[in-house]
């Protein structure tokens with residue numbers, strides 16, 4: 001998992017490549033979500049997938065400090081790492097285990113998601129002196145995971161009949177990507193409310209109910225449930241809903257991805273071939289930074305050219321390899337061994353954001369975040385630190 005280091009000074013000179021994240025932006029985005037949600041709504045912060053590739057430990061710490069009610073992840077190892085880091089906020093385990101794995105989740109006092117009798121019975125069996133708390137997941141039409149709308153009331157009845165397990169929450173996921181998906185999600189939300197009404201009619205009083213995630217928050221929905229589970233918006237990531245204007249009021253939690261120059265070459269053109277990195281080269285000088293595929297940094301796809309920022313200017317990337325990036329440097333730019341190059345980040349109109357970086361690679365922002373943070377240290381950035 002990601003290593004978290006305390007400052008740029010502690011990035012190893014043996015491999016000076018790192019990611020900086022802005023934990024104050026996490027708190028600011030949580031506050032913005034609360035402003036948009038109905039008053040009193042609980043926030044279950046989605047920190048799955050290593051906090052969407054931002055480093056789960058600093059993100060979870062920032063969320064706890066900011067008073068988030070719950071965290072959600074599907075990864076047992078990440079949930080354990082959060083606890084080991086001293087974060088005590090309750091953790092909902094999004095599904096990810098076999099029924100026999102639920103014992104370990106319950107032993108660690110995490111709240112597993114169940115969607116069938118096998119999971120519920122495993123949780124009941126694993127319970128110690130107090131009942132295991134579980135969340136029920138209902139599939140409202142995403143077609144991925146969850147008990148069906150029709151079978152949900154029967155499952156809750158069954159769980160209520162078991163000793164050693166309590167239903168703490170019930171949720172569904174209504175993610176949508178465009179206007180058509182939004183209309184469909186709205187319909188399905190009404191069906192989910194129908195299940196909640198049916199459960200109340202059967203005498204089940206489930207403390208936490210949740211249906212809305214980033215897509216819904218981005219289009220301004222509020223709902224009848226008492227909790228929401230935002231992911232993308234919490235990180236200020238680009239909208240997952242196509243055709244929407246970028247959301248105002250949210251800040252990117254990704255500060256920057258940076259690397260330092262380890263070599264500078266003034267090429268004697270007579271001596272080098274015109275293949276590989278040098279086919280498109282216009283300048284005599286190139287530099288190398290140690291940030292290649294092994295650091296999660298993929299090469300640009302055909303037809304795209306990656307760039308990096310240096311002293312506020314965009315420099316062209318000639319090519320990437322397993323461990324290195326070769327960058328062309330115009331003659332009027334002063335650059336020295338050890339200088340820092342910004343691969344993602346910067347400020348204002350001099351910024352390479354993760355969406356632009358992902359476009360060069362023909363990928364998505366989230367996939368790029370996951371591959372970068374998995375392979376380099378993550379540093380929570382101080383406010384004073386500049387680009």
Ligand SMILES: *Cc1c(COP(=O)(O)O)cnc(C)c1O
Pocket residue numbers: 046048094172173175212213214215229230231232233240
């Ligand atoms: C990931 C996830 C969310 C958060 O989704 P975003 O679109 O990132 O806001 C909410 N609920 C469930 C069940 C999830 O798995």
